[in-house]
Amino acid sequence: MSTVKKTKGTGKKPVKAPKAAVAATLKADSATSNGNAADNLHIDSNGQTPGVRRRDFIHIATVSFAGVGADAVAMPLVSQMSASADVLALASIEVDVAAIQPGQSIKTSWRKQPVFIRNLTPAEIEEANKVDVGGLRDPQTLADRTKPGKENWLITLGVCTHLGCVPLGAAAGEVKGEYGGYFCPCHGSHYDTAARIRKGPAPTNLVVPEFAFISDTVVKIG
Amino acid sequence: MSFPWAQEYKPQGTVSKWVDERLPLPRLVYNAVGAGYPVPRNLNYFWNFGVLAGVALVIQIVTGIILAMHYYASVDGAFNSVEHIMRDVNSGWFIRYAHMNGASFFFIVVYIHIFRGLFYGSYKAPREMIWLLGVTIFLLMMATAFMGYVLPWGQMSFWGAQVITGFFSAIPLVGEPLRQWLLGGFAPDQAALNRFFSLHYLMPFVIAGVIILHVWALHIPGSSNPTGVSVKSEQDTVPFHPYYTAKDGFGLGIFLIFFVAVTFFAPNMLGHPDNYIPANPLSTPAHIVPEWYFLPFYAILKAFTVDFGIPFTGIIIIEAKLMGVLAMFGSILLLFFLPWLDTSPVRSGHYRPLFRKFFWFGLIPCIVLLTYCGGKPPYAQWVILSQIAAAYYFAHFLIILPIVSRIERPLPLPNSITEAVTGKPLETAAA
Structure with missing residues (x-):
């Protein structure tokens, strides 16, 4: 007082x-x-x-x-502006990948963001491994980005690391860019067959989310 | 606050006297836009655009408040509620088209207003504060327009929100958390749409507040004029009312003819058909571009494609993405420093032969080129053109303008506004 x-x-x-x-x-x-x-x-x-x-x-x-x-x-x-509890509570998803043939990919949605699941062909794997990793903008090998024994399963967010567009190349008939992976039509970022940034304004490779194979054909993301 | 010869407000009736003694609001209006505000007698039609911008804001606020009565800010309902306004609400199509095109016309008149300021040196002493407040209004307008464009939740709305909030993720370390904080999630969704609606409703009133400051600051030195020569005596001015209320009224009529012509006959001319497709978070439209009024800045953003670093070491100092974002914001923030970059004491471009050349053959084509390239897909030829234009844009303000101000030999200025208009010198020397 x-x-x-x-x-x-x-x-x-x-x-x-x-x-x-x-x-x-x-x-x-x-x-x-x-x-x-x-x-x-x-x-x-x-x-x-x-x-x-x-x-x-x-x-x-x-x-x-x-x-x-x-x-x-x-x-x-x-x-109060940060992601609310219900947004954060989005559970992990399970995807059955058995139907995806080599060379094919699917788009699915996780945490309201697109996810690309791609079954790489042996040629694509070889192409990704041929690259001199030291010369990349975001140096990572294909093995760093996949699970051992499952190198053909490339799982990335379908969100360009530049400004967040969905790159093309996952659906049949879409442009895959100069390096055979993904191409972002918004500002021209090219990704290779390991979804690594090779050309254009994006600073990093497409993000690989946390994932694990819970059986031979079912993958759990998140 | 004004010239000594400004007419004084004299309330006639008992009621107006009573009001004037208690709240002199009519007096304020009289001194701001009435006969109590002396204005240079030689203003041309470029001086209409400030008032036109004010009218455009009023149109946006009125139509916007009505739209908010029918709009529904939800990711499931927003798109349909806009269609409901277009098809079911009585006269809804007209109000929505007026709001949509009103935004474009607001930018058109503001760009002409800014052009006027750039050419006639309106930003120079003693009017720097008016200019600074004007650039602030411009930034607020851009933010408001962007958030408004997100509300219909079409494809362009969604991907515009994704790309624009993506700018913030370029900031090192805090960028991605900051972006998620702004969006209230990992991608644009319900939280983002709702807060954009809230802020889109708020910000026009903030703009109105800054406009009051802008006009207040204008009334300290009074309006500039096409010669750039300061007012010297009463002969140089006429009262705002009725002279410029009449001239602005005529200009407003012309403006409204253009506005309703587009609203009624080509309402979607300035928009993108993709925004009539509901938002799809899994598919980016093949070619996303912002609204036309953002294109020059978008071109600057896209002009940066290579990381800036020490050659042959692989050390990157600034990533291409961050550089593009910095350059884009920098191209506007640069304008805040304009009054101190252009050091020439001569205001009007009419009396600055060298400045005028760089203005007409440098800056204006450069901005036209940026606008054009901004709307093109990111192919090599457009990227190179935007790089050249972006380089010139920055060089114009940061290098050319300061040098020109130093080396230029301005043409002789008229002794007074009256002399410039009538060819005769002032009748009596200003006391």
């Missing part, structure tokens, strides 16, 4: 200063001279004696306390 009282008591003086400043500005306005206004403001807001006063401590403490309170209120206002 006593703190409140003190703050109130000390609160009187600083209130006076802005009033005087407003009056000074108004006066200066009518005289169209701003130089005087600034001078008046300076003297008035300082009071008679410049320098550190006991009251300054109360001012800083009060403003700091209010600042902490404002931050505490701001936190929920900011965090």
Whole structure:
């Protein structure tokens, strides 16, 4: 209680200063001279004696306390923007890949984003392994991006790492780009048969989500 | 705040006297856009476009509030609710087409308004603050237009949202979490659509607020004019009302003829047919482009295709993606520094022979080329053209303009606005 009282008591003086400043500005306005206004403001807001006063401590403490309170209120206002619980709760999906022939791929949806599941042909695997990994923008081998013994199953997000378009090349008849993998029509990113970025503005390879084969033909993503 | 010869507001009746003593709002209007605001006597039609932009904002707010009464911000219902407005709501088609084309016409008049400022040097002292507030309004308009375009939840809406929020993922480290925070998920979905609707409704009122500051700042030095010569005496000015209310009224009539002609006879001319396909998160349209008014900036974004790094070491300093995004935002933020990049004391391009050449043969073709390339698919020839144009755009403001300001020899300025108009000097020397 006593703190409140003190703050109130000390609160009187600083209130006076802005009033005087407003009056000074108004006066200066009518005289169209701003130089005087600034001078008046300076003297008035300082009071008679410049320098550190006991009251300054109360001012800083009060403003700091209010600042902490404002931050505490701001936190929920900011965090409400993040993905809500139901969005985050999207379970992992299971996909039966038995019907996908070599050279074919399918699109499915996981966390509201497209996923490409591609059954690579031996030629495509060979092409991916031929590449000098050191020279790539995002150096990764095909083995890094697939599961051991299942190198033909290339599973990536169908989200271009540039600005998020769905690249072409998963459905039959779509352009696969200069490197035989995927091609993003929005800004011209070319991906190779291991879905690695080879040309264009995208900074990284297509993302490989967390996945595991739970049987020979069923894959669990997420 | 105004010239000493400005007419004073004199309330006549008892009621207006009573109001004036308690809340001098009529006085404020009188001094802002009435007979109490002296304006240079030589303004040409380019000076109409500020008022036209204000009218365009009012059209957008009125039609927008009505549309919000029928629109439904849900991923399942948004597209259908727009179709419901078009087919079932009485006069809904007209209100929606007016809002859709109103956005385009808002940008048309604002671009002409900006063009006026660039050519006549309206951004120079003492009007820098007006310019800074104007660029702020432009940025707010772009954000508002983008969020509005997302609301129908068609293919272009969805993929526009995906690409534009994707800009933020280019920021190192915090980019991807920031993008997810903005979207409220991993991809544009219900959360994103709902918050875009909320903000799209809010932001026009924020724009209106900044416009008040823009006009307030304008009334401190008063309007500029085609000669760029400052007002020297009462002979140089006429009262805003009735002279410029009449001239703006005429300009408004012409503007509305164009506006309704497009709204009634070619309402989809400026849009994309792809946005009449409901959003499909699994398939990007073959060729996504933003609305026409974003094309120059989109071309700059697409012009950066190679990482910037130390050659032959493989060390990348800035990725191509981040550079494109920085350049795109930079091309607008650059305008904030324009008053200090162009140091020539002569305002109007009429009296600046060298500036004028670079303006007409450099900047304007460059922006036209960027607009054209922005609408083209990312094939090599268009990318190269956008790279050349983007390079010129930045060079124009950062290199050419400061140099031209230093070496140019301006033509002789008229002694006063009156002399420029009548050929005769001012009758009496300004006190």
